[in-house]
Amino acid sequence: MFHLQSLELLHWDYCQRVSLPLDGAIITIAGPNGSGKTTLLDALRTLLGLECSGGRTYKTYARHANAETAWLRAVVDNRPRSRQNSSRPFASSLLYADQVTLACRIERQGGDWVRRYLISDGVHEIEELATRSERDWLGVEAWRKRLEAAGLTRAIGRVLALEQGQTDRLCELSPKELLRLVFEVFGDQEVLDRYEQARSHQQQLTQEVDKAAQELAHTQAQLSDLANRVTSYRLREAKIKERERLATEVLPVMRWREARDKTTLDARELHRQRLFAAADARALTDQRAALLGLFAAQEAAKARLVALETDKREARAAFDTAREAERPVELLAKREDELRALADVESDAAALAARTQALAAEQARLRGDYTRISDKADRAQAQLAELAGKKLPPAPPEVAPMKRALDEAGIAHHFVADCIDIADEAWRAAAEGLLRPSRWVVVLKARSDEGRAFDIAARQRYRHYVVSDTAAAGAAPAGSVLAALKVTAPLPSWLLRQLGGIRCVASTEEGSRVGGEWITADAYYRDGRGGRSVFVEPRDHQFGANAIASRRASLEAEVTRLDGELTRIAKAQSEVERQLKDAQRAAQGHKAAQELSERAQDFAEARARLPALKQARAEASTRMTTLDGEHDRVLRDATRNEQAYEAAQLRLRDGEKAAAERARDHAARRTALKAASAESRSQRERFPASWITPAALAALNEEFENAHQAGIRARHVEQELETGVWETDASVIDRHARMSAQVHEQEAQLSDRRASNEMARIAAFNARERYIDVLRATVRRYKKNVAELGELAGVAAEAQVPHLDNDDTVLAQAGLHVKFNFDGKGEVGLNDGEASGGQQVLKSLILLVGLMKDDESAGGFVFIDEPFAHLDVRNIQLVGHFLRSTRAQYLLTTPITHNVEVFEPSEITLVTSKKPRGERWAPPIAVLARRAEKSEYA
Numbered sequence: 014m015f016h017l018q019s020l021e022l023l024h025w026d027y028c029q030r031v032s033l034p035l036d037g038a039i040i041t042i043a044g045p046n047g048s049g050k051t052t053l054l055d056a057l058r059t060l061l062g063l064e065c066s067g068g069r070t071y072k073t074y075a076r077h078a079n080a081e082t083a084w085l086r087a088v089v090d091n092r093p094r095s096r097q098n099s100s101r102p103f104a105s106s107l108l109y110a111d112q113v114t115l116a117c118r119i120e121r122q123g124g125d126w127v128r129r130y131l132i133s134d135g136v137h138e139i140e141e142l143a144t145r146s147e148r149d150w151l152g153v154e155a156w157r158k159r160l161e162a163a164g165l166t167r168a169i170g171r172v173l174a175l176e177q178g179q180t181d182r183l184c185e186l187s188p189k190e191l192l193r194l195v196f197e198v199f200g201d202q203e204v205l206d207r208y209e210q211a212r213s214h215q216q217q218l219t220q221e222v223d224k225a226a227q228e229l230a231h232t233q234a235q236l237s238d239l240a241n242r243v244t245s246y247r248l249r250e251a252k253i254k255e256r257e258r259l260a261t262e263v264l265p266v267m268r269w270r271e272a273r274d275k276t277t278l279d280a281r282e283l284h285r286q287r288l289f290a291a292a293d294a295r296a297l298t299d300q301r302a303a304l305l306g307l308f309a310a311q312e313a314a315k316a317r318l319v320a321l322e323t324d325k326r327e328a329r330a331a332f333d334t335a336r337e338a339e340r341p342v343e344l345l346a347k348r349e350d351e352l353r354a355l356a357d358v359e360s361d362a363a364a365l366a367a368r369t370q371a372l373a374a375e376q377a378r379l380r381g382d383y384t385r386i387s388d389k390a391d392r393a394q395a396q397l398a399e400l401a402g403k404k405l406p407p408a409p410p411e412v413a414p415m416k417r418a419l420d421e422a423g424i425a426h427h428f429v430a431d432c433i434d435i436a437d438e439a440w441r442a443a444a445e446g447l448l449r450p451s452r453w454v455v456v457l458k459a460r461s462d463e464g465r466a467f468d469i470a471a472r473q474r475y476r477h478y479v480v481s482d483t484a485a486a487g488a489a490p491a492g493s494v495l496a497a498l499k500v501t502a503p504l505p506s507w508l509l510r511q512l513g514g515i516r517c518v519a520s521t522e523e524g525s526r527v528g529g530e531w532i533t534a535d536a537y538y539r540d541g542r543g544g545r546s547v548f549v550e551p552r553d554h555q556f557g558a559n560a561i562a563s564r565r566a567s568l569e570a571e572v573t574r575l576d577g578e579l580t581r582i583a584k585a586q587s588e589v590e591r592q593l594k595d596a597q598r599a600a601q602g603h604k605a606a607q608e609l610s611e612r613a614q615d616f617a618e619a620r621a622r623l624p625a626l627k628q629a630r631a632e633a634s635t636r637m638t639t640l641d642g643e644h645d646r647v648l649r650d651a652t653r654n655e656q657a658y659e660a661a662q663l664r665l666r667d668g669e670k671a672a673a674e675r676a677r678d679h680a681a682r683r684t685a686l687k688a689a690s691a692e693s694r695s696q697r698e699r700f701p702a703s704w705i706t707p708a709a710l711a712a713l714n715e716e717f718e719n720a721h722q723a724g725i726r727a728r729h730v731e732q733e734l735e736t737g738v739w740e741t742d743a744s745v746i747d748r749h750a751r752m753s754a755q756v757h758e759q760e761a762q763l764s765d766r767r768a769s770n771e772m773a774r775i776a777a778f779n780a781r782e783r784y785i786d787v788l789r790a791t792v793r794r795y796k797k798n799v800a801e802l803g804e805l806a807g808v809a810a811e812a813q814v815p816h817l818d819n820d821d822t823v824l825a826q827a828g829l830h831v832k833f834n835f836d837g838k839g840e841v842g843l844n845d846g847e848a849s850g851g852q853q854v855l856k857s858l859i860l861l862v863g864l865m866k867d868d869e870s871a872g873g874f875v876f877i878d879e880p881f882a883h884l885d886v887r888n889i890q891l892v893g894h895f896l897r898s899t900r901a902q903y904l905l906t907t908p909i910t911h912n913v914e915v916f917e918p919s920e921i922t923l924v925t926s927k928k929p930r931g932e933r934w935a936p937p938i939a940v941l942a943r944r945a946e947k948s949e950y951a
Contacts, residue, residue, distance in 0.1 A: 014164030015102040016902045017057070017874055018112065021086040023139055024078035026052045027928045027935040034940060035087075035904075037920030042906045044925030049935060050906040053923070054876045057904070060085040060117045061165060062130070062157040072126040075119045079933070084139045085117040102163040108134045116142050118150070130156035167199075184856035185844045188828025191860070192792075192815065195829060198864045199791045204784040205824065208777065212821075215773030218766050225763040229756070236756045239749040245740035252730050259727040266704050267713055267720040269696045276689045283682055290675050297672060300665045307658040314651035321644040328640050332633035335626070342623050347588070376589045383582045390575035393568050412453050415475045424466055425458040432456075432502035433556050436660075438653060439534055440497040440517055445554050446536035446547030447494060447515065451508055452555050457481040458503075480505040492516055494532060788817050792829065798863035799831060809834035810859055831860065874902035919943065 017035040022028045026049065033053075042050045055065040055074065065071060075083045091101050091113045103113050116131045116139070129150040131142055151159065161167065186194065196202040408416075412428070419426050430452040435441045457466055460481040470479045483503040489495035495512040515538075516531040518524040524531040524539055532538045536548040552567035703709060717723040796812035803810025815827040832840040835852050843856070861877070905919070916922055924939035 014874075015113070016090040017087055017904075018090055019088045020053075020057065020060075021084070021139065022053075022056055023084035023086075024075070024080040025056050025083050025085060026074040026077045027933070028052075028078075028938075029934040031938050033923055033938060034921055034942065035902075036090075037902075037942075039903045039905065039918045040921045040923065041916055041919035042904065042923045042925065043909050043916070045909055045927060048925040048927045049938075050925055053925070053938075054904060054906070056085055057087070057876065059119075059128070060087055060115060061160060062153050071119055071128055075121075075126045081121050083119040084142075085119075086139055086142070087115045088136050089113050089115060103132070103159075105162040106132060106159055108132065110134045112136050114142070118142075128153065132159060184853050184860060188815075188830045188843065189826075191831070191843065192827060192829035195791060195795050195864065196788065199795075201784070201788055201791050204787065208784060209821075211773045211775075211777040213773070214769050215777055218770035218773065222763065222766050222770055225759065225766065229759045229763055232752065232756050232759065236749070236752045239745060239752060242740045242742075242745045243749040245738075246743065246745060249734070249737075249739035249741070252734055256727065256730045256734065259723060259730065262704055263713060263717065263723045264720060264727065265696075266700060266710070267717065267723055269693065269700070270705075270710055270713075271720055272689070273693045273697075276686060276693055279682065279689075280686055283679065283686060286675065286679060290672065290679065293668065293672055293675070297665065297668050300661060300668060304658065304661045304665060307654055307661055311651065311654045311658055314647055314654055317647050318644070318651060321640060321647060325637070325640045325644055328633065328637040332630070332637045335630040335633045338626055338629070342626055372589055376586065379582055379586045379589060383579060383586065386575055386578050386582065390572060390579065393571045393575060396568055408453065411473075411475065415455065415470065415473050418469045418473060419455070419466065422465055422469060424462045424469075426455050426462075426466070427458075427502055428452070429454045429456060429504060429508070430555050432500060432504070434499040434501070435497065435556055436499040437497040438656065440494065441554070441556075442536045442548060443517065443532045443534055443538075444494060444497060445549045445556065447512070447532065447538065448556065449547070449549055449553075451478075451505075453477045454505060454508070455479045456483055456503060456505060478505070482506050484509055489513060785817055785819055789814070792817075795829075795863055799859055802859045802862050803833070806855055806859060808855065808859070809840075810856075831856075833859075874904065876904050877906070916941075 020033045020035055022031045022033075024030075028049070042053055044050050051066060052074065055069060055071075058065055059071040059074075065073075089102075089112070091103050091108060092111050093101055101109060103109075112135060114131075114133045114135065114137045116133070116137075117128055118131070119126055119128045121127075130153065131145060131150050133142070133145075133149075193202060196205065408428075408430070416426075416428075429448070433444075433448065435444055454477050455466065455470070455475075457463060457480065463479075463481040466479045466481075469475075482505065484506045485503050486495065486498075486500035486509055489498075490513050493513050494515045494517060495509065497517065498512070514530055516524075516527060516529060518527065518531045518533055521533060521537055521539075521544070524533065530538075530540050532547075536546060538545060538547045550567065552571070697705065713723075717726065792812070792814050796814060799810045799812045811832050813830040813832070815829060816823065817827055818824075831843055833842075833852070833856055834840050841852075858877070909924075920943045922941040924941065926936040926938075928935040
């Protein structure tokens, strides 16, 4: 068994929070009466799942603290108790640390106090235990079983629960009382009580059973025949009633109800469609108004384009005029600069040669640039010419061989690029970017062609997917990329799922808020891996007829840009060639300084006029550029308006056609519903009101489920009545009722008597067979304990085993006689007046410790209230020597008025004090620990 090492109380009685060491063999609790000595023992009893002393309970102590929760926590020793037995006390609870924490939590629940227990490996504070899950806490019965497995047996528990004053007066008991106490502690008295009860029952019931059984046998034979006839008669009557009910009530009502429910559902559906039709009508009105708005915007855009074209022509003419006026003056100014640069080096032959070489190199570079850009312009012009007359952009080079091979093999297919158009141009950039990797995926029409298609793709080394798992594009989720597309043929299933799952958002900020996969109009795409731009240049657009327009516009812009670049290079070439000729002439003797002097007046006039001419040309260029941009913007708007107008016309036409079809269908269904409703009302008037209440209809539905099942049941009942053999005499019911009552009465009486007799027989048999040997073993065990404890105390103690036999009189007169021999003065009995006060206490302690001593579980602890009362110094020393000589742990109480010798055996002394009047909490408990004795060899 385990030993106590420490105890902590929180809100227990008047203790606010107290931590006490108990790691000693003998702990003395000293203090005046009423200072809380028994309170500490009751705290340990509560922690161990035992009852408190003096009629008090743990609820009494919890209420005194006036707190919602009280805690009791103890740390106990979990080390093996002996070398022979290496098992730890709490090994059965899977706890193997040297110390184990036991805790009791007492809390208020619904106005009452409830205690729960927890056991944990190691040392844990109350604050840590308070965080444990409720699944870890145990009830008191489970707790007692845990502690019993750890060595706190039922016998030890009963000893620990002895009332104050009983522990030191055990020797005053009579032999009968002592034997009864031994039997109660070791649980044998319960067997005696059960035996007495069994004997009483058996004697009362044995003589009554046989006669009742004979009387019942004849009556049961007659009742069995009548019961069969009654069952047949009642079953026939029930089936006749069921047939009539099915024919007149169930089938007509259920058929009427099913028809009425169908009519109701049709009416609701018709009403829902009417609401949809009204919404569609409003939508058509809005579409007509929007169409008018688009037409007006289109006409306004056309007028604006005409005006802008006129303004462009005028601005172009003004720019050309300004440019023509500026050009000769600019050339004259540049000529002056060239002559000045040449004049600076013409006198130095080396510098003139270097300038000539630099100009020649620049001339060569410009020729190379002109050739390179001219080649780009030619390629762009060729690409532009290739688009002429085509409805779709051309495919890359690797697609044509693959298509040709599939056609030659007879494999029906199409490409993703062939069956997708952009329905909403605002999302073209997003769609083009997402679909760019999937443009040339091959979509097979038949799954059976998959193997041959894979073989062709492998030979062609075709790097795009070949797919046979396809699906038609149904209704696209609103706001998805798929909703912005027009799909004319099946697509790969994975591509449809991907496009349907990507949301179109107005900005990246909105996309971050909504989460998931999304894309903006300018093709910034976010998926599970992160975000990136998938923008595709307009010249690379692929899907739909507008892709041709985008490519053409992009190529035209590229050609225009390259033409401008060629013009700039040609102009630069002309200037370099002129400067090179001047340098060559200067090398031949022509003087640039002389020409500067001769044309000085012309150069001065040109310098004076040039700023004004440049300003005029810049203003004309700005106006022309502004009008070009405005014209392009209006042209794009006009193109979009025209496309939107055509799409709106198509949607309006389709909507008007669908609305007309729905109106015709609605009228036909409304006429049919009116006829069905009139027929339902006519049928309802023929039924009684009680048949068609909601409760009655619900019961019919629960019983038969529907009219079809009811019809099946009706046919089955009719067949049973026609083919079965039935009882038709109604008098058998009364005859059976009278005989049944008689038989039931006899059976009940006989059953009660048999049960009582069997219980008495089993109890008497078990008691006679087992309990006498158990009693003898208990007494022998107690005798051995007393003898061993007497040797420890220096007293010869012997318990005489009483005569126990299977006889009530012998058992009632049996008693346990114990003899003691102090100092060789002769034997004395339990309470014969021949022993001194100290000897009386020592006898009581031997009897007490013998009740809880267990050789299989060494150690343990005992609570003893005031064992040194009325003892002199010598007897106190004897009792202390006895306590130290045992292997148990003792918690003793003593008033502070005793001789100081009472503290001599104590290793730890706890000193309690009374709570001052008016204070909520009692003073702290003082702790005195004996200093360990030094070895003589230290």
